[in-house]
Amino acid sequence: xxxxxxxxxxxxxxxxxxxxxxxxxxxxxxxxxxxxxxxxxxxxxxxxxxxxxxxxxxxxxxxxxxxxxxxxxxxxxxxxxxxxxxxx
Numbered sequence: 001x002x003x004x005x006x007x008x009x010x011x012x013x014x015x016x017x018x019x020x021x022x023x024x025x026x027x028x029x030x031x032x033x034x035x036x037x038x039x040x041x042x043x044x045x046x047x048x049x050x051x052x053x054x055x056x057x058x059x060x061x062x063x064x065x066x067x068x069x070x071x072x073x074x075x076x077x078x079x080x081x082x083x084x085x086x087x088x
Contacts, residue, residue, distance in 0.1 A: 004029070034063070041069065 006014075011025075018028035038050045045053065057063050 037065075 006029075014025050014028050014032075017023075018025045021028065023031065034054065035047075035050060038045070038053065042050070054063065057067050060067060
C-alpha cells in the first residue's frame with residue numbers, strides 16, 4: 001500500500017462520486033483505476049463489457065491483472081469480428 005498524490009480537484013471529484021455511489025473515497029479511486037487500466041488495455045471494450053469482465057474475474061477468485069487479461073482475451077475471441085481484428 002502506498003500514498004498516491006492527486007490534485008485537489010480530483011479529490012473533490014472522488015469525494016462527491018464516492019458519496020453518491022455509497023463507496024469510500026479509496027474504493028471509488030480503486031474503481032476508477034481499474035476501469036482506466038482496463039480501458040487502456042482493451043480500448044475495444046465498452047463500459048458494460050468491462051463491468052461484466054470484472055464480475056467474471058471476481059467470480060473466478062478475484063481481480064488479478066493476469067486473470068483479467070485472460071478473461072478479456074476470451075471475451076474478445078468469442079466476438080465474431082474480434083478474431084479478424086487481432087489477426088492483422
